[in-house]
Structures are given as C-alpha cells and as structure tokens.
Amino acid sequence: MFGLSAKDTRLFFIVTGLVAFAPFLMNPFPTGSAMAQFNAGYPDLMQRFVIFGIFAIGFNLLFGLTGYLSFGHAAFLGAGSYAAVWMLKLLTINVIPAILISTVVAGAFALLIGFISLRRSGIYFSILTLAFAQMAFALAASVLTPITGGETGLQTALNDPRILDGIASSGGNIPAPALFGLEMRNSYVWNVSGWTFTFNAGYYLAGAFMIVAFYLSMRIFRSPFGLMLQAIKTNQTRLNYTGLNSRPYTLAVFVISGMYAGLAGGLMASMDPLAGAERMQWTASGEVVLMTILGGAGTLIGPVLGAGFIKYFENIFSKINSNVLHEWFAFMPDGMEDFIVTILYPFVGKGWHLTLGIMFMMVVIFLPGGLVEGGQRIANLFRRKKSQPSEADGAKTPAE
Amino acid sequence: MDAIILQILNGLDKGSAYALIALGLTLIFGTLGVVNFAHGALFMIGAFCAVTLQRILTLSHVVIDDTKKDFLGNPLKVEVPYIYDWFGQETGAAIIDWAVPLAIIFAIPVMIIIGMVMERGLIKHFYKRPHADQILVTFGLAIVLQEIIKAYYGANPIPAPAPEAFKGSYDFGALLGFDANTIIYPYWRLVYFAFAAVVIAAVFAFLQFTTFGMVVRAGMADRETVGLLGIDIDKRFTMMFGLAAAVAGLAGVMYTPINAPNYHMGMDFLVISFVVVVVGGMGSLPGAVLAGFVLGILESFASMREVIEFLPGINQVVIYLAAIIILLTRPRGLLGRKGVMED
Amino acid sequence: MGILEIKNVGKRFGGLQALGDVNLSVAENTVHAIIGPNGAGKSTLLNCLVGKLIPDTGSVTFQGQSLLGRKPHEINQMGVSRVFQTPEIFADLTVMENVMIPCFAHRDGSFKLNAIGSVAGQADIKTQAEQILEDVNMLDKHQMQASSLSRGDKRRLEMAMCLVQEPKLLLLDEPTAGMARADTNNTIDLLKEIKEKRDITMAIIEHDMHVVFSMAERITVLAQGTPLVEDTPDNIKGHPKVREAYLGEAQV
Numbered sequence: 001m002f003g004l005s006a007k008d009t010r011l012f013f014i015v016t017g018l019v020a021f022a023p024f025l026m027n028p029f030p031t032g033s034a035m036a037q038f039n040a041g042y043p044d045l046m047q048r049f050v051i052f053g054i055f056a057i058g059f060n061l062l063f064g065l066t067g068y069l070s071f072g073h074a075a076f077l078g079a080g081s082y083a084a085v086w087m088l089k090l091l092t093i094n095v096i097p098a099i100l101i102s103t104v105v106a107g108a109f110a111l112l113i114g115f116i117s118l119r120r121s122g123i124y125f126s127i128l129t130l131a132f133a134q135m136a137f138a139l140a141a142s143v144l145t146p147i148t149g150g151e152t153g154l155q156t157a158l159n160d161p162r163i164l165d166g167i168a169s170s171g172g173n174i175p176a177p178a179l180f181g182l183e184m185r186n187s188y189v190w191n192v193s194g195w196t197f198t199f200n201a202g203y204y205l206a207g208a209f210m211i212v213a214f215y216l217s218m219r220i221f222r223s224p225f226g227l228m229l230q231a232i233k234t235n236q237t238r239l240n241y242t243g244l245n246s247r248p249y250t251l252a253v254f255v256i257s258g259m260y261a262g263l264a265g266g267l268m269a270s271m272d273p274l275a276g277a278e279r280m281q282w283t284a285s286g287e288v289v290l291m292t293i294l295g296g297a298g299t300l301i302g303p304v305l306g307a308g309f310i311k312y313f314e315n316i317f318s319k320i321n322s323n324v325l326h327e328w329f330a331f332m333p334d335g336m337e338d339f340i341v342t343i344l345y346p347f348v349g350k351g352w353h354l355t356l357g358i359m360f361m362m363v364v365i366f367l368p369g370g371l372v373e374g375g376q377r378i379a380n381l382f383r384r385k386k387s388q389p390s391e392a393d394g395a396k397t398p399a400e
Numbered sequence: 401m402d403a404i405i406l407q408i409l410n411g412l413d414k415g416s417a418y419a420l421i422a423l424g425l426t427l428i429f430g431t432l433g434v435v436n437f438a439h440g441a442l443f444m445i446g447a448f449c450a451v452t453l454q455r456i457l458t459l460s461h462v463v464i465d466d467t468k469k470d471f472l473g474n475p476l477k478v479e480v481p482y483i484y485d486w487f488g489q490e491t492g493a494a495i496i497d498w499a500v501p502l503a504i505i506f507a508i509p510v511m512i513i514i515g516m517v518m519e520r521g522l523i524k525h526f527y528k529r530p531h532a533d534q535i536l537v538t539f540g541l542a543i544v545l546q547e548i549i550k551a552y553y554g555a556n557p558i559p560a561p562a563p564e565a566f567k568g569s570y571d572f573g574a575l576l577g578f579d580a581n582t583i584i585y586p587y588w589r590l591v592y593f594a595f596a597a598v599v600i601a602a603v604f605a606f607l608q609f610t611t612f613g614m615v616v617r618a619g620m621a622d623r624e625t626v627g628l629l630g631i632d633i634d635k636r637f638t639m640m641f642g643l644a645a646a647v648a649g650l651a652g653v654m655y656t657p658i659n660a661p662n663y664h665m666g667m668d669f670l671v672i673s674f675v676v677v678v679v680g681g682m683g684s685l686p687g688a689v690l691a692g693f694v695l696g697i698l699e700s701f702a703s704m705r706e707v708i709e710f711l712p713g714i715n716q717v718v719i720y721l722a723a724i725i726i727l728l729t730r731p732r733g734l735l736g737r738k739g740v741m742e743d
Numbered sequence: 744m745g746i747l748e749i750k751n752v753g754k755r756f757g758g759l760q761a762l763g764d765v766n767l768s769v770a771e772n773t774v775h776a777i778i779g780p781n782g783a784g785k786s787t788l789l790n791c792l793v794g795k796l797i798p799d800t801g802s803v804t805f806q807g808q809s810l811l812g813r814k815p816h817e818i819n820q821m822g823v824s825r826v827f828q829t830p831e832i833f834a835d836l837t838v839m840e841n842v843m844i845p846c847f848a849h850r851d852g853s854f855k856l857n858a859i860g861s862v863a864g865q866a867d868i869k870t871q872a873e874q875i876l877e878d879v880n881m882l883d884k885h886q887m888q889a890s891s892l893s894r895g896d897k898r899r900l901e902m903a904m905c906l907v908q909e910p911k912l913l914l915l916d917e918p919t920a921g922m923a924r925a926d927t928n929n930t931i932d933l934l935k936e937i938k939e940k941r942d943i944t945m946a947i948i949e950h951d952m953h954v955v956f957s958m959a960e961r962i963t964v965l966a967q968g969t970p971l972v973e974d975t976p977d978n979i980k981g982h983p984k985v986r987e988a989y990l991g992e993a994q995v
Contacts, residue, residue, distance in 0.1 A: 124727055231844050240815040241816075242845045243845070244854070356543065364536045368533060
C-alpha cells in the first residue's frame, strides 16, 4: 500500500498508531499515583518527541545510508528555527508558511555547506561540518544579533508587522502561533476516572509532519536513490567504477537531511516562537548523533526510538529528586532506605546525563545496531523457541 | 610591532594547551588507530588533580587558639591544616602555595593509571571496530567522566591559584625596547608555555631515543608489521595510552591558574583540539604541535580590536575558518600522510 | 586503429620513471594480455587508463575519444569497465542489489534522483539483473549478502556487475591473483564464455602465465616501464627478450 511492501506498510501503520494514541500511551499511570512521575503525556514533551524524531529521521538518511557522519546538523535546525520565527514576525502568525520557509531555508543552507564539506570524506567531512556549524553558532550569538537576537534569542513581539494578518489579530497580547486560527498551545484535556489525557493541537500538527517525514524516509530507503546511497557507504570505489558519480548523490541526501532538520526547527519555533543560538551548538549536533545511534543507525524506526528515549530521559529522569527516591523506598528499613537512595541519587535528577552516558556506552559496546538490534535479538529469541530451525546464515536481515 | 608581539605571546598559552591535547590525541590515534573523544575529559581530570591535591593539602583540624579572643573573651577556634603540624607553619604554607606545580607529581601516576585502566577496560575492545563506534563509545565515556566529576566537585569553577611567586606580570616592552607597559604578560603564562615546550620536547625525545619509542614510531608507520615482528604490541599500546593520558593531564594541571577548572572544560577544549589534530594532519605529531600553536596564535590575533572592527566576529570563528580553508586546500592537513582516516 | 590507443604515455613518481614511453594498441574484439615482471609498470598503466592517474605525457584514446582528465565514472560511462585484483563489490548489500546498481547506472547514467520509486518496482532492472546472474550461475545466491560469498563467487559477481553494463572494453587487473588452481580455471572458463557470447574487448594484466596463454590473442610484454615486445602467444613463448626480462628478475 502507498507504494510500500506489506512489511513496511505494517511498520508505517504502527508508527501512525503510536503517534495518534500517544496521549494515552504516554500517560499509563493515574494522575495521583506514585508512578505518575513517569507519565510523559504532557504537550511540551510529546511535541519534543515527534520534532526530534523528525530531526533524527533526517540525520539517519545521511548517516545511516551513506555513513557520512555530520557533526554540524544542528546548524540546519537552528537556521530553520530562525527562518520560522521571522515568518511568524513578518508574514503571518499562521504556522504553515513558517514551516515551509524554514524547510527551504535550511535546505539552501545545507546545499551551501554540503557543497563544500562533501569534497572530503571520513573524519575530514565530520570536522568540516563541525567547523561550519560552530561558525554559524558563534556568529548567530554575536555578530548576527540583528537577525538572530544574539544570546537572548529571537522571539515574536506585539509590534511585529505580520503583513498578512492585519491589525485585527493583535488584541493586546502577542498572538500565539496558530494553524488557521487553531492555536498550537490549545489542548483538550480529558479526565477519566483518575487518568488525565491531554490532546494538544501543536502535538498533532507536529505528529502529522513526523508521519509524513517517516513515510518519505521509508520511500527513500527503498528507492533506487536509497540503494545508491547504501552503495556509497559500502564501497565508493566500486560505485565510481560502475559509472556513478557519488558527489551529486551525497549532496542530494545532505540537502534532504538538512531540510528535515529545518522542518524540525520550524516546528519547534511554531510550538514556541523562540529561537536561540544554542540550538546550533555542537552539543545539539552531538545529541542527534546519539539519538540515531542509540536507536539504530540505518534502520527505519531506530532514530524515532532513539529520539523518544533520550527526550524521555532528559525530561523524566531529570525530575526524580531525593524526595521522590525516599518516597519510593519508604517501605524499607531506614538505614537501608538511605543507603539505596544514596546509591541511586547520582544517577537521577541532575545526574541523568551520567545514566545516559553509561547507557550509551552499553549500547555501543553490546548493541552496535542500537535499540532496534536489541529488539530484534529479543524477537529472535522468542521465534527460536517457537520454531527451532533458524534462518539461513548469510541471509541479510532487512533493515526495519 | 609591540601589538603583534603581544598577540603572539597571548596565543602561546592557548596554543600550548591545544598542542599538548592534540599531541596526546595524535599519539593515541597514530599508534592505536583510535579516535579518542574522551581525551578532553582526561585534560579536565588533570585539572581536577590539581584541585584535589589542593584540597588534600588544606585538610584541616580545629584548634583553640588562646592568643586570639573573640569579643566575648572566649578563645577563637581556628582551622589549622595538618600540613602545618608536620612541616611547621612556614613550610606548610609554602607547600600549599605551590599546590599546582606539586600536583604534577601527583597527577603523573594518577593519569597513567587512569589511562591504562581506560585502555585495558574499554578501548582495547574497539581496535577493530569502525571509527564511528570508537568516537561514540569514547564520547559516552567522556560524558560519564565529566558527570562523575560534576557529582563530586559540583558545577561551579573551582579556582586553583598559581604560587605567589608567579603572580603578577612581566614587562616585555621594557625588555625589547618598546615603551614600558605596552607588552605585559603574566608570569604564569610564561611558565605554562615553558612547561608545554618541555613536555613536548620530552615526548619527542622519548619517541626518538628510546627503544620503546622506536617501536611506537614503527607502529605508527605500519602497525600490522610491527605486530608480526613478535613484539608484544598490546603492552606497549597500554603504556602509550597511559603516556597520552599523562600528557593531557599535565596540560590540565598547569592550566588551572589560567582558567579555574570546571567539569565541562574538557569538552570545550576537545572540539578545538580535534580541529587542531585534523588541521595538523591525522597521525602527525609535529603537525599536531604546529597546528596547535598556529591556531592558538591566529585566535589571539583575531581578537585584536583593530581586526574585530574590520571583520566583526572574526575572533569567534577564526579557528574554524582556518580549518576549513586548510582542509580544502591541503586535504590531509598541514603535515598529514596519505591514506589516513579516509574510509 | 584499435579500440584503445595508448601513445607515448609516460608517468614519473618523484625520481622513479614508472612508465617510459608506452605505445600500445588494443584491437577491437580481442583478448590482449599485458604481462611483465614485478614493478614493470602494469598497474600504473592500468590506473592511467581508468582516470585514477593522469600520465605526464602522451595520450590515451578510447574509440577515438581521449580518456585523459576524465573521472573514473565518466570513463566507465563511455564503455570501459574494470575488474580489480581483489574483487571490489558492495559487501554489505545482497548479490541481487549488487547487480542492480550497475543496471541502474547503465539505464539512468551517472546520476538520477529517483527517491520515490521503489527498487522492487523496477521490472526491467530486475529482469536484467536476474538474467546476468543466471549467466554467471549465481541466481540461486541472489539473496545472500555479498560479503559472505566465497572468493571465487565474489569474482563472478564482480564480473557480472561489469558485464551488465555491456562494456566495450573490459580491463582485468590480475583477475586470478591469490586464487586456488580450481578457482583460476573457473575464472578462465567464465572469461572465455563471456568472450564467446558477446562482442567485447578484454585487456588483461596478469602474472600467471597459465591464464595468459590459455586465453590471450595478443600479448604485450612490459619491462621497466616500456613495452618490450608485442606478439601472438606462440611467438612470445620462446622470445629471447622475454626470457631475459623474466630471468633477469629471477636472478635478483
């Protein structure tokens, strides 16, 4: 269906279902319960899940398929954010032009950087992209302040021109980004016997974009273009001696990948009309690398999982403080309770980075294929129990 | 003219730090073929070695000082470092004052052990894995190391001052025949530069004149053959890693008076150090040192007021700009060899 | 006028004159072997033909068009394919995908952005790929990952990838290097079969005299960067100059 194989169609429907029902799935615990701590179904976080999902899907198109490790992808996300905020300021508070323009601007920016950086490969490519992104970050934070708002960031203001909206829309408050009048921050809250589910307009818009982004990435993976990109990763010499010019292929995917990042940046600005230079910093580029690898580079679903995983950790683990820990282990004898809390405390709350770092190392050491490989291994374990004869070795496991 | 000399001097201390970190990175990369993203963390741990020694030296106990009274006439409680009890107050105070240079002695064994443990416990298993995996696992390690430091020492910078004798500045202007006070340069930065020069010279001498160094250099030229010669290359790899860690650590120890150490200083230096290594040419030790100083000095020139007025923001981007230009015109960096890291 | 004309080609690496003054003409539809002792400049010559190296002097023309200054992929698109000493294949992809890539290159040229159509939906490419796999007896292995093939099969796969582009000239760089005798014979048979079935010119660089004498129609002997003799296999066998070149090497 939709030009996808049966297996891919199934995966596509699973992802669509997850996005559609996330407000339920992310809030499995009743609001008042002790486990409510682990609920992630609030709009802000869910928006981040899907937006970073888009970013990681795009990064994976470049890194997962061609093996070119860009260390400067955040620059495109930042460029997209700035472009989107400017559209919200100048043109209209409607998010559609902002999102479209952010994608285009990031694409153009990627074309420029890619054209130069792709003259080199391996670590030289990584350093070139890193250098460009760091330059963009440094300039955005200093010299380009009139365009970027410098260190305070760029945001919408009451007296923005908003040419298309006219004067009617400004009623004393800074208007919030909206989709034809439907404000992105609008939510419908459904209370049902102890549970609270929040359905947020911005989340569903971003989610819809993620589903489209995911669908396109599937098509690219299965297309002749995608095949050529995989060929570039495995043997560029043979590719050249097969009459194919690798440069336009890598440049095309670099631009597509940059556009994904720009789309993510545009959506970010549409949810919260604020863009800051730190979005371009190399740590932000490193984060998307972590997401993609953690989930499983070169797999379809991996980057989405990785993005969700890291964002969940960042937002949920970081909120567990010592009080919460004491509450959990209150059933234990006092000395024991203190002991356990002391041991666990460095790993949660402000120390969540430590847990993330350890998990990340574990994944790289034991699961080079990321979470997807972990899932496959578990699935294989069950399958083997059911039917003893395993698949023929050497048969290629299709990327999922 | 005096301004130019001043900028060159200003570039030296940063350049020294870049060169030392890049040297260690290149040692590891050249011999072991591993891209070590945790190297910045080693620099940071070195800096915290100085902080730790300072804390150890100032460990105190409380005594009641009868000679001083508070306003109620009660004797005052004062904290006296144990070290005063052992060496007398004067010597004790001098030792505390010299905590940073003394930390060199403390840091060398600590860093070598940390480096060797890292290599045996983790890096060893990654020699045959792709470079991307090496980057990622060492990146994870860097996060872990810096979070451990943060958990123990907190997120704020901890000052570790230079000895009293090196406070103040030297007036180069008077020495070189310019007006007085045009070129003043802090003593400690001179010390740092001299120290870096000594460490770099020691590393080169070690590689040049010892059998161990010969094997290492042979290994950098052709790893597989050296392995085939029946030389226990594993053991040397481990020692090599220890050495590189020590170089990074020493760079960190001595840097503390210039910048108060904090847990993320490693990451801040790492990115630029990688640019330095690549600009120098992956796997080239002289290249790493050369690029370290060139970029350090370039950065300081770009921060001159005249330059910034002419090209706003150039001070922020000059290193990256230089890296881009060098990599595009000299694909393998300043002194790089062919065929390194191009897969 | 041969399909491939090499005129006065010279190449120097620092102080080493790798190629002196090479003149060579490969006639259409022949198997032309270039042999010579180690360091005779065979590989340098080959690299000058495919665009990996640019000679210092002389000209290389293929069907009347100059090859100099063209990139490897452009030369390939003109109808020159190359088989490497160690098979260069897409190790992470399946056998089928390996063969489909040159099919695409043959049909679409050096670049085409087809990011939406699916690979599975390209019926013509699939038929073509299956056909060539059948020709080299590998159709049963089409789902295997290329890296898990035996050395002989990797060579077969590489040949199939070259042939599917219907090259006019096939350059082979020691196609049997490091192979067991049985694999060598298989490769010879495969090459002969290919030659029988289609109009193709082959230029082989080879060390193994068994391979050379069982298939070459003309042989050029290269020594110290210059062609020594060019003749038919029968005449080469007893040629005094050739003996000298090889024996000279043996004495060192």
